[in-house]
Amino acid sequence: MTVFDLAQPMRRGMPQSPNHPAYTHALVRRHGDLVRAGGGSAANDILVTGTHVGTHVDALAHVSQDGLLHGRIAAADVQSDAGFARLGIDEFPPFVGRGVLLDVAALHGVQVLPPGYEVTAADLRAAAGDLPVGPGDAVLVGTGWSRRFGEGSSFLGTRDGVPGVGESAARWLAERGVAVTGGETIAYERIAPGAGHTSLPVHRILLVEAGINIVETMLLHELADAGVAEFQFILAPLKLVGATGSPVRPLAVVP
Numbered sequence: 001m002t003v004f005d006l007a008q009p010m011r012r013g014m015p016q017s018p019n020h021p022a023y024t025h026a027l028v029r030r031h032g033d034l035v036r037a038g039g040g041s042a043a044n045d046i047l048v049t050g051t052h053v054g055t056h057v058d059a060l061a062h063v064s065q066d067g068l069l070h071g072r073i074a075a076a077d078v079q080s081d082a083g084f085a086r087l088g089i090d091e092f093p094p095f096v097g098r099g100v101l102l103d104v105a106a107l108h109g110v111q112v113l114p115p116g117y118e119v120t121a122a123d124l125r126a127a128a129g130d131l132p133v134g135p136g137d138a139v140l141v142g143t144g145w146s147r148r149f150g151e152g153s154s155f156l157g158t159r160d161g162v163p164g165v166g167e168s169a170a171r172w173l174a175e176r177g178v179a180v181t182g183g184e185t186i187a188y189e190r191i192a193p194g195a196g197h198t199s200l201p202v203h204r205i206l207l208v209e210a211g212i213n214i215v216e217t218m219l220l221h222e223l224a225d226a227g228v229a230e231f232q233f234i235l236a237p238l239k240l241v242g243a244t245g246s247p248v249r250p251l252a253v254v255p
Contacts, residue, residue, distance in 0.1 A: 004223045004231075006140075006182075006250040007055040008149055015155040016217075017186045019197060020050035051089070051245040057180070057237050058214045059089035062244040063200070063207045070211045083242020090241045092213060095138060095180060099233025099252060102127035103142035103224045104163075111221075112144035116161030118190040119143065121172035131229055135177035138233040141165055146184040146219045157191050164190035170202040174210035180235060181206065182215030182250065215250060228254055 008014070012025055024047070031041040052058070061084040064075040069087055078086040105113050107127045113119075119141060124133075133139060143163040148155045156162075162185045165173075170189070173181055182188070189202035206212040215235065223231075232253040237246035 002226075002254045004226070004228070004252040004254070006218050006220060006223065006252055007248065008146065008217055008219050010049075010054040010247070014054060015149065015152055015186065016050075016053045017156075017197065020052045021048070023047075023049040023053045049247070051240065051243050051247070052216070054247055055215070055217045055219070055250065056245050057089065057092065057235065057248045058203070058207060058216070058245050059084075059087060059092060059243065060207055060211055060213065061087040061089075061242075063203045065204050065208045068208070070208050084244070085242065088240070088242040089237050089244065089246045090239050092237055094234075094236040096232065096234050097136060097138060097179065099138040099140060099231050100128070100131055100133060101140045101142055101220065101223055101229050101231075101252075102133075103229070105142055105144035106224060110144065112147055113163035115157055115163065116190065116193045117143070117163035118166035119164060119169045120166055121168040124169050124172050133176050133178065135179075137176070137178050138180045138182070138235065139173055139178045140182045140215075140218065140220055140223075140233075141169075141184075142220050142224045143184050144221055144224070146221045149217075149219070156186065157193075158196060159194060161193040161195065162187070162191045164188055165202050166190050167201050167205060170205040174205060174212060178212060180213045180215065182218045182220075184218050184220050186217050188214050188216045215248065218250065223252055226254075228252065
């Protein structure tokens with residue numbers, strides 16, 4: 001089998017949403033700081049990070065609409081400084097199942113979709129072709145944007161926007177009852193030039209209305225370059241009780 005690692009590397013200074021605490025990694029004990037009697041030594045480190053930094057999955061508790069979470073649960077009733085009593089990422093069971101890559105960039109004959117491009121339901125339908133998309137599937141949407149991860153602020157699309165799923169495509173996924181969906185940008189959905197994260201309607205449709213978890217900042221271009229459209233998908237977030245999301249290392253397994 002071939003295993004594709006769909007996670008971006010996590011390091012200080014990587015592009016991330018300004019809405020979340022930055023990723024910080026430091027070595028707090030170096031080899032030689034303490035040497036045991038037999039000559040052995042150990043190093044250790046500390047991580048400080050938001051839960052929506054790097055490749056990560058959104059919990060259903062991440063977004064509310066008019067004060068309500070998925071299932072019309074009042075956010076105020078289940079949130080505290082300890083996190084969420086309901087719909088935290090600890091309620092997301094590890095996913096092992098069918099995954100499909102709908103490569104919209106390849107559909108349009110490009111490696112990377114232009115900034116601000118809206119992926120529509122027609123795009124997803126055409127990218128799927130004869131490949132069925134149905135209940136319980138994990139659907140990954142290829143825009144090629146993971147090729148630009150090393151470009152820093154350009155990857156964020158603050159000025160020019162980023163390509164991503166639009167409202168019609170989100171409803172197409174919801175209608176098919178997919179279990180989870182993922183993309184290559186920090187916000188998954190289309191961000192218009194200069195708009196930033198002022199409005200995220202696709203998050204409302206998927207997380208609040210449909211109860212579909214979202215994986216963001218995925219590394220998908222290697223899977224696309226290999227021409228893989230169908231695979232076994234493995235997604236296991238950290239079991240962070242009450243958290244609104246978790247770093248994750250998704251895997252695509254191809255026989």
